[in-house]
Structures are given as structure tokens and as C-alpha cells.
Amino acid sequence: MGLDGDHFCLELENGTKPGGNDLGLEKEPKTIAIEDAVKVLLQGLGEDVNREGIKKTPLRVAKALREGTGGYKQKVKDIVQGALFPEVGLHDRVGHAGGAGGLVIVRDLDMFSYCESCLLPFQVKCHVGYVPSGEQVVGLSKLSRVADIFAKRLQDPQRLADEVCSALHLGINPAGVAVILQCWHIHFPNLEPVFHDAKHQGWIKVLVSSGSGVFENENADAWCDFLGLLKFRGVTADKILTMDSEKKSWCPSYSSSVAKGSSELIAPNPRMVAAIASILGSLGEDPSRKELLETPSHFVRWLMNFQNTELEMKFNGFTCGIKDVLKPNGECSHNHQQLHAELSLSFWSQCEHHLLPFHGVVHIGYLCPEGFNPIEKSLLQSIVHFYGFKLQVQERLTRQIAETVSSILGGDTMVVVEANHTCMISRGIEKLGSNTATIAVLGQFSTDPAIRALFLERIPSSTTSGMF
């Protein structure tokens, strides 16, 4: 394909000034206050806030947090108004085609929200239904827009469902509203068990519901119709959490505190805690609201998993133990090289551009002489975690793992990292299904496409299929 320089320039000249809103947002006192607070967090992590990769992180985080919680500023009435359409034949009688017209359901609305307990985003699949009355129906897209107003706040799944239900009921005055939310929250890494435990790759799931009017009673017949049209999405009545049950166990920030026992927990850095509390205030929340009291500590504990560590020392610690790794096994070694592949090693990391987690799997391929034992999986997993648990970018993580493995083996290494980036889900672009793969190649892998292809073929298909 030819590159058309003129065409590119044309784009630039034709453009009008974009991001006019952004410039306004950047200068608002609340944005600047959040920026300052994020600098405190970065310093608490042992980072140099003027480092090239992170010097704009405070602004990025501030803008993203304010946009991602923009629901505090939106009015339900403005969205619903003008979107109520008269439909002849939709009378007040419920349950007739010529009456209330039966049920209207919008399914599979993908959105995200922010967990009020730990400030991390969580993913939501929202199903909304209502029974029209009073000869009017609402524009279908408004169900999604109203749900989004409440999602873009600090939330708990049940409260989110209740608020969406209540707002729709008051906004469109139907015979009833039903809301079902499937929510996914990332696990928190527990540094010790994560080295041996694969469960941290999964997600914490919860299913909640809320109903008004003909759906107010959870045993109402109307629920059967609604659930009947959701059953293929894995939604069934028995999986729905009853209100207040396990209320505290949804966010892993609670369970990880409980697991360790409060006496064992290291007290979080008070400057960082105060910084988070000030961010909550800047977003329009009351940091003294009961549900938010522990949020600053939870977020700081999460963040401290990714503290800047004494790189050289630990790295030497790894390499010291490595000399004995590659030794001949019983058989005689030839000059033939064998491809070894260690696939789907889990990793956790924190995006240094957005201060949000990215996580997924690492695949490591290397050549070693026939007759030699492959590197133990646990050592490779340790290398992966060592480079993962810090502020990172995926490209660097990939390269660092490749270089370290290569330094053990003396050359021929290929590393593929497949990751879901929370920042791609929740910040700005909202590409919920997207994921990122990066490749680093050294030695023979950089010159031989056939050996690369051989390794790529071994990578399983489902490693980054996300949560759905």
C-alpha cells in the first residue's frame, strides 16, 4: 500500500479544533485537585512523577475519573423527556396486546461502573424490561442512556440496579420496570498464593435484580416472562442474589482484608489515603458516606501491590539461582534444538499511563538443546510476576520477560503477552471486547518465521476471551 502524505496532511488541515471539552475539563479546579492527589499516589509507589512515561498520568487519571463518573451531573428527566411516544391501543390494562402491550426488553447492554469499595471499574451486562401503560412507549435507546447515568458513578451492583429501576419507573411511569445486572469484578492478587494459584485469572461474578410495579414482588408472573427471555444468557431466578445477602463479599477488597485479618494488615500510607479521600470529594461524592469510609484504604492496598521495587537486587536474586537450571538430563545431548513452550502463565500488572490494572497470560517459547531439561514452570511464573507487579506498559513487560529468559538460556526466546486492559474498557474509548497481544523475539526466533509460526500455533484460543 502506498503511503499518501498529502492525504494525511489534508486530514490535519481540514480538521476543526477537537477536544474543546477536554481543554475546559483540564483547567477546572476539581480536575487539578485530582491531578495533585494522583501525584501523591505515584510518589507513594516510589515513582518519580517527572518520569517520561508517567508525567502525564495524573492528568489522564483525573480526566478519565471525571468522565467515568459523569453520571453525577446528568439528569434522567432530560434524557426521557421527548422520548415518550404515544402508541394507540396501549391502554392501562396490563397483559393485553391491545392493553399494556406486554413486555418490552432490551438485553445485553454492555457498560461499566466504578466499585464504591475499591474504586476499580467493574463490567456490567444490563438487561432492562418494562410494561408500558398510559398509551405510551419510550424510545429504546433511552433505557440504555438512563442505565448509564447511574453506572457512571461509584456503585454497588444492587444499588445500581435499584437506582436504574427507580429512575425508569419515575421517568416513564409504566406498569412496571425490571432490571437485571450481570456484573464482573476483577480479583485482587494475593501476592503469595498467586504464584501457585490459577484462580486469579477469573472474575468475581454477581447477578442482581430490581423490580417495580408489576415486578415489585419477586415472585410475580411478570418475572417469569422476563427471565424466560434471558435464560439463554445464563440468567435464571435461582442465581440472582437476594438483597443484602453477601452484601460485603462482592468486592475482593473486603474478602482480602478478612482473609489476612486486620491485625496482619500493614497500615496504608496516610498521605495516600488522604489523597484518595480528596479524589472522592472532587468527583462529587461524600467521602464520609458509610460505604466509602474504607475505600481509600482498599485502593491504597491494591495499589501497593505495584510498588516500585529494588530492581537490581531482586533481579540478581533470580539470576543467582539460575545457573543450575539448564543441565543435561539422563540422555546424551545432540546439537539439535527443541522448541519448548510454557503457555498461559497468568500475570497482573498496572498500566502506568492510566493507573489501572491490565492482566492476562504470558506464553514463553525457547529453544534448548536436545537432552536438556526445560526450565521449571515455577521459575518462569516468578519472572512473569516479578515484571508484572509494578507500573508497566505491556510492550516493556514483554521485552523484559524475553530478555530475562534469554539471559538464562543464552538467546533463542519468544514471548507473547495477551492482556485485557481495564483502561480500554473504562476510559474514554469503552472498547469492551478488545484485547492486546504483544510479541518479543530474540535469537533464532527473530530470523526464522517458521519457528515463530510453530510457537504461535501452540497458543490456545481462549486465553483472552474476556469474561463473557
Place this chain on the structure above:
Amino acid sequence: MGLDGDHFCLELENGTKPGGNDLGLEKEPKTIAIEDAVKVLLQGLGEDVNREGIKKTPLRVAKALREGTGGYKQKVKDIVQGALFPEVGLHDRVGHAGGAGGLVIVRDLDMFSYCESCLLPFQVKCHVGYVPSGEQVVGLSKLSRVADIFAKRLQDPQRLADEVCSALHLGINPAGVAVILQCWHIHFPNLEPVFHDAKHQGWIKVLVSSGSGVFENENADAWCDFLGLLKFRGVTADKILTMDSEKKSWCPSYSSSVAKGSSELIAPNPRMVAAIASILGSLGEDPSRKELLETPSHFVRWLMNFQNTELEMKFNGFTCGIKDVLKPNGECSHNHQQLHAELSLSFWSQCEHHLLPFHGVVHIGYLCPEGFNPIEKSLLQSIVHFYGFKLQVQERLTRQIAETVSSILGGDTMVVVEANHTCMISRGIEKLGSNTATIAVLGQFSTDPAIRALFLERIPSSTTSGMF
């Protein structure tokens, strides 16, 4: 759940003025020009532009079209600038971890674009890769943002891929860029064959690619790595269209013209054609660009499928033939009633709020006395098409089908309509995976939850799984 009126009011009072941009957009001369053109289209369809359901349609269409083609106003440079990060160790040498760092791929970016040949939106799954050079990487979200600038224009899949590739190459100056797009375009209904033919439920798919630098040669090794990490998404080299092949066959507006032969085509209403041409101009396009010359005619032909028809006459035509439908079969009839279900009848319709297609399947359930023959499928399919091919809302469509079937049978009817709304995909909210179900119930179905559940259980799971 209790409804909290105070809470709702609080939302309203706390809100700042929303939609500030919208109000500006509404008053711009280009928006008003599109509104006027849309009124011409509605009149051409035989509609009363002051009818309650459609009186705001011109404004909705104008705003949505201008927002959906906002890419004409955006600059690549503004997006990429400030998002290039230095990465130590990423030298100019390609193919090393310590060199160009290997490949970076962002997969499964869901977006939509507008077909330049018929003005309908088409859905895009975009996979972008690049090989960094010059010790810098670009923020991952920028790959998506740049792709979106070019998607939000009138496009052809190959041109979209080329423009994204070219812009990224010039913007981030890497060793190479690779773009692969999976595109889905809705079929056009051909009124005659659609009555017998199920293929119109599907989508027209196309797979295109574009490459620069190390990807410029389509046989380059770099492509193997890229495709190796896309194979599980159904992307393989042999499925990719080579440039210029079948260039004209992607959009069904071409093939439907060719199929009928130009002599058989009714000349489209010249006022409507002129209105579309003026819309193209208002969006910032040149209506005399070669690829856009036939677009107004194509869009008008598509639209005329949904012309307002002489409702009474045709309806009488249906009911006249219906008297003989329900007759006893050979066996003696009892008083027992049997549930009959006709599932997954395809339908097409045009959303009267957005002037965009929605389509999917209709499931019809009814009770008829044991010993009577069920209604023929072809008659039910005719009823579905009769109410589908006009400006509609899904709630009304559901009710009309239910009432018509009920008038044949004398009562006990249930209708479920499952639909994908193009307006939910392309207008404003961009909820690509969402779909809508509506229910209408008459007679025994409105009072007996068990019989409703029995019918809902028969509905197959995959009818609205969308195109992915």
C-alpha cells in the same frame, strides 16, 4: 423495591445542563439542511411529517448522521500527539525484543461505519498491529481512536483499512502497520424472494487488510505473526479479499440493481434523490465523488421498501383468504386446546424514530382446538412482512401481528419479536451487542403464566445472537 421520589428529584436538581453540544449542533445550518432533506424523504414515503411518532425524526436523523460522520472533523495528529512514549531498548532494528520489540496488536475493536454506496451503517471488527521503531510506542487506545476517525465517515471496507493504516504509519512512524477489518453489512430485502427465502436473515461479510512498512508486501513474514494471533477469530490469509476483487459486490445496493437489470428498476423519486445528495453535501462529502454518484438512488430504493401502503385494502386482502384456514382435519374435534408455535419467522422493518432498519425474528404462539389444522406458515410469514415493511416501532409491530393473528383465531395469541436495531448500534449509544424483545399476549395467554412459559421455552436461543 421502594420508589424514592426524593432521590429522583435530587438527581434532577443536582444535574448541570446536559447536552450543551447538542443544542449547538441542533441550530447549525448544516443540521437544519439535513432536517429539511429528511422531511422530503418522509413525504416521499407517503408519511405525514407532523405525525406524533415521526415529527422529531428529521432532527434525530440529522443529529445522528452528523455525529456518526464526525470523523471528517477530527485530526489524527491531535490524537497521536502526546501519546508517543519513549521505551528504552526499542531500537530501530526490527525483530528483536531489544530491537523493535516485536509486534503490538490490539484485537477486536468493535466499531461501525457508513456504507458510501447506500448510506446504511455497517459493523466493523478492527484488528490493528504495528512494529514499533525509533524507541517509541504509542498509547494502545490511540490505535482505536485513530481507526474511529476514519470509520466515522462514508466508507468502503478496503478504503477504510487503507486510510487507517496510512494515518497510523504517518502518525507514529513505526517499522510497519497492519490493519485487518471484518465488516458486516445487512442484506437488502428483495420483496418477492424474501417471502420464501431465509438467507436475508444473514449478513454480508467481508474481510480486508492493509499494510505498510514491514507489512507492505502481503507475503511478508510479519503477516504470519499477525495472522497467527488472529486465527481464532476466523481470520486467515485465504479469506482476505485481494484489493479490487469484488469491489462492487460488497454493498447489496449494487447486486440488487444488477439482479433486476436497470431496465426493470423503477426510477427513484427525483426529489428524494436530490434530498439525499444535499445530505451528502451537508455531511462534508462531495456528492459528485465517483463512489457517491449512485448513493442517493440506492438509498431511495432501499427506503421505498418501507413506503406507507394502503393499509385497509391489503388488510382486507389478508382476511378474505382466511375464512377457510381453520377447518377441522380428519379427526373429531374435542374441547381441548393445543398450543401451536411458529418460530423464527424473519422480518424487516424501518425504525420510524431514526429511519434505520431493525430486523430479526417473530415467534407466534396460539391455541386452537384439537383436531383443527394449524395456520399455514406462509400466511403467518405474510402477515409478519405486511406489518414489517413500513415505518414502525417494534412495540406496535408486535401488537399488530398479535391482533391480526387473533382476529383469525378468535383470541388466544402470543407474539414475541426479537430484533437488532441498527439505531442502537450506530446512533449515539453504540451498544453493539444489544437486542430487543417485545411480547404481546391476548386471550388465555394474558391470564395464564404457565401457557406463556410453555411458549417461551420453545423459542430457540440463537435467534438474535447478532453477527459475531
